[in-house]
Amino acid sequence: MNTHLGRRTRVLVATTATAGMVLLAACTSTDDGGGGSTTAGGVELVKAGQLTTCTHLPYPPFQSEIDGKVQGFDVALIDLVADDLGVKQQILDTPFENFKTGAFLNSGECDLAAAGMTITEERKKNVDFSDPYFNATQAVLVARDSGVASLADVKAKNVKLGAQAQTTGEDYVKGEGFDPVSFESSDAVLNGLRTGQVKAVVIDYPVVQGWLKDKANADAFTVAEQIDTGEQYGFTVKKGNKALQEAVNKALADAKADGTYKKLYEQWIGPYDESAASPAAS
Secondary structure (H helix, E strand, C coil): CCCCCCCCCEEECCCCCCCCCCCECCCCCCCCCCCCEECCCCCEECECCEEEEEECCCECCCEEEECCEEECHHHHHHHHHHHHHCCEEEEEECCCHHHHHCHHHHCCCCCEECCCCECCHHHHCCEEECCCCEEEEEEEEEECCCCCCCHHHHHHCCCCEEEECCCHHHHHHHHCCCCCEEECCHHHHHHHHHCCCCCEEEEEHHHHHHHCCCHHHHHHEEEEEEEEEEEEECCEEECCCHHHHHHHHHHHHHHHHHCHHHHHHHHHCCCCCHHHHCCCCC
């Protein structure tokens, strides 16, 4: 995922906006205006009484604004971490580039990042990842009448291809010799396909699953191919923040053990796919 680097960071809080664009977060939060504080669990937080999460909107079904609130699979999982720490989650909408560099974690603006982010060795140089919480494949999405049945068809028929900038999907197709049209968000990618700016897109399959729940979309578009790129999603913390990393891993493990993970998966992703939902720790 990516966004224009000049985009203003937004604080998503459970209050009415007095200026600028302010949205409802998944939870309310407490900000006493002071610095960080240590929770009972021994985790140092950048702001007292809240777990501050950096994300990048929109990226349904993992995080997007729904009915004035930021909701999604990632949001719900991080709420579990916040609950364990006895605080509330507050969400900041930030450029995706910051997740790759760890900038907002290093500057103390966020405790962690949750953005449907693939674990890669390059990213591990800048941030520490949680255990993987989701196996993701890429999807080649096309119009039903396109005559395209695979990524190979896209190349053979010289079909204009789109992808989201700065993502592993874009990296993958570039590695396969494509020069895709880059879009700044998943919504922009799908809109580019809908409006004919491109004739095919490569994008994370869970995003496509959610998009195709809309009958109008499903009637007009179809998945030509799923590509298993071996991707796993993880949440990130500042390098060396072992206490928060362990708190995230514990919340994930507990949720899988008590059925909460499965419930949230079915709510946000779709029919439970154990192979996608239960990746081994990397």
